[in-house]
Amino acid sequence: MTDLLTPIQAALDLPHTPLTLTEAGALPSTFAVTELAAASLGAAGQAVAQLIQQQTGRLPNVSVDRRLASFWFASSLRPLGWQVPPLWDPVAGDYPSADGWIRLHTNAPHHRAAAERVLGQVAERKAMAAKVAAWNAAELEQAIVDEGGCAAQMRTWQAWQAHPQGLAVNAEALVQRQTFDATTDQPWLGSVARPLAGIRVLDLTRVLAGPVASRFLAGLGADVLRIDAPTWNEPGVVPEMTLGKRCARLDLKTAQGRQVFEALLKDADILFHGYRADALEHLGYTASEWQALAPGLIDVSLNAYGWSGPWRNRRGFDSLVQMSSGIADAGMAWKHTDKPVPLPVQALDHATGYLMAAAAIQALSERLKTRRGGSARLSLARTARLLMEAGQVPEQPALRAETAGDQGLLVEQTAWGQAHRLLAPLSISGSPLQWDLPAGELGSHRAQW
Structure with missing residues (x-):
């Protein structure tokens, strides 16, 4: 099997503990997409296990179902009697x-x-x-x-x-991590069952990678508040990605919007953002500004094309x-066809999302130990390099087809109608992934903790 876990563990400073993998088969691709799904999810699980061991002395077992992981990299939601709007614009x-x-x-x-x-x-x-x-x-x-x-x-x-x-x-690290001098004295309020209980996550990300990260944290008990601009919408992904979150709208270009945002930030533990590098600077928010407003903040950001070079600010x-x-x-070339053949799922987004989640949890463990805040920067282009450097892989048997038995028993009362979710692809013994809130519309909550 292609080893994508080792470089991820090295990037996140995770112990090189083995990961239990179940289920065979792979998504059809010339690249190791299913391995990437399992490794990124597994690393996020190992970061949680490390946090629990640090706080309780007990190291949970972590395992990933490769088949469910592959399905989640497409979508986890199975609507009952309604349809999610199309993902793509007609001319995209x-x-x-x-x-x-x-x-x-x-x-x-x-x-x-x-x-x-x-x-x-x-x-x-x-x-x-x-x-x-x-x-x-x-x-x-x-x-x-x-x-x-x-x-x-x-x-x-x-x-x-x-x-x-x-x-x-190519010159950038997979996860660019930094520790800040600004400190905070926040005790661990979690438990083995809900390791992130009491952690406040302010999520300024959109579409897929960042929302994957905050959805994962919500599944472990974090209080996630997603903030969108007044007119932003992404109807094709909202039902998939708002699971477990409260969603509010703020206009950061107005004095009132900034005031509310800064008040929220002061009480946040983790900030996820995916704005272009120059967009937040134009609004007057830099890494040092975050730390001044919220000492000890954990600041995890992503962009598409990397953090250096001529395209660092490219959408x-x-x-x-x-x-x-x-x-x-x-x-x-692999398909012997005359048109582009992308990956079978948006694997760069999903994998980068789980790496963001792992980086945030790692920084939280560090903060509980040293009281210092930290930051991590990731990019889709650097995750692409991780996948491509692992090389092209021989064709594997297809994943076993999805069945009704792959869905959880609970019915989720989403804002659009009832739905099932697929069973969680990651198992952390004693710490089940479970979400307290169903998926809801953007802007359906107030901008407050």
Whole structure:
């Protein structure tokens, strides 16, 4: 089996304890996607086990069901009699340009508008394809990015290795960790059953990676408050990702919004954010500012393309990073086809989310020991490198098909109707993953602890 756990344990400073894996088979891919799912979930579980051992002297066993982990990397929600809205905007996707492939990411209305300012307004994919065909891929990518949109030319792994951003990402650690001098004296209020009880998590992340991290922490008893901008919505992922959380809206561009936000931050233990590196600086919030406002805060952030290099402030998503970094091109060669072949799931997002969760829990263990806050920075592009460096893998048998027995017995009363969740893919003895709140709409709660 491809060993992805060892480099993750090294990046997080986790003890190299073995992980019990159950179930065989793998998601179909030229890369070790199921191994990545199991390793990232397993590392998050090991971080929890380490916290429990530090606080109680007892080390729980940790095991991952590889099959359930693979399913959760797609979705965990099984609606009863209703449907989750589609994930993708009608014109989002891969298009042949004059000299190769490019992907347009248009799910957010302002990102679609940016692409249409460059290419002209269209109603459907066929019209968009005709417009893209006239462009050189690199020039179109740059034009859309310059308009504030999101696009990625398909590059080979070799081209990405030689690209200034690929070189920058290669020089970064998988998890960039730092400890702060600012201290706090917060005792552990948790228990073996709910190890994160009493921990307040302020979540400023969107779409997938960050919300995966905060959903995991909520499953261990953390109080998660998600903050969104007044008009933001992501209907295709909200039912999947708001499990266990309260969701409020704030406008950080207004004095009142900032005031409420800073009051929330003062009482937060963990902050997750996925804004571009320069976006928070423009709002006046830097790492030192966080620590001044909330001494001892654990600050975990992610971006798409890494924290150094010319693209550090570029907007990006999992599917775009797969195009830029050579994953979609390698998939195309593996499938012997003439169009990009991405990973079968948004694995960079989900894996990075569990690594963020592990980093936050590691920093919490450290804070309980030394009273110091800490930070961790991760990126989708660096997680892509972890997966690609593990190499291409021989085809494995498919995962056993999903059955009704894979679902929990409880019915979740979501804001859209009843649903089941798949059974948790991770088992920590004595500390079951369980969520106190069903999935709900963005903005359905007040911005208060």
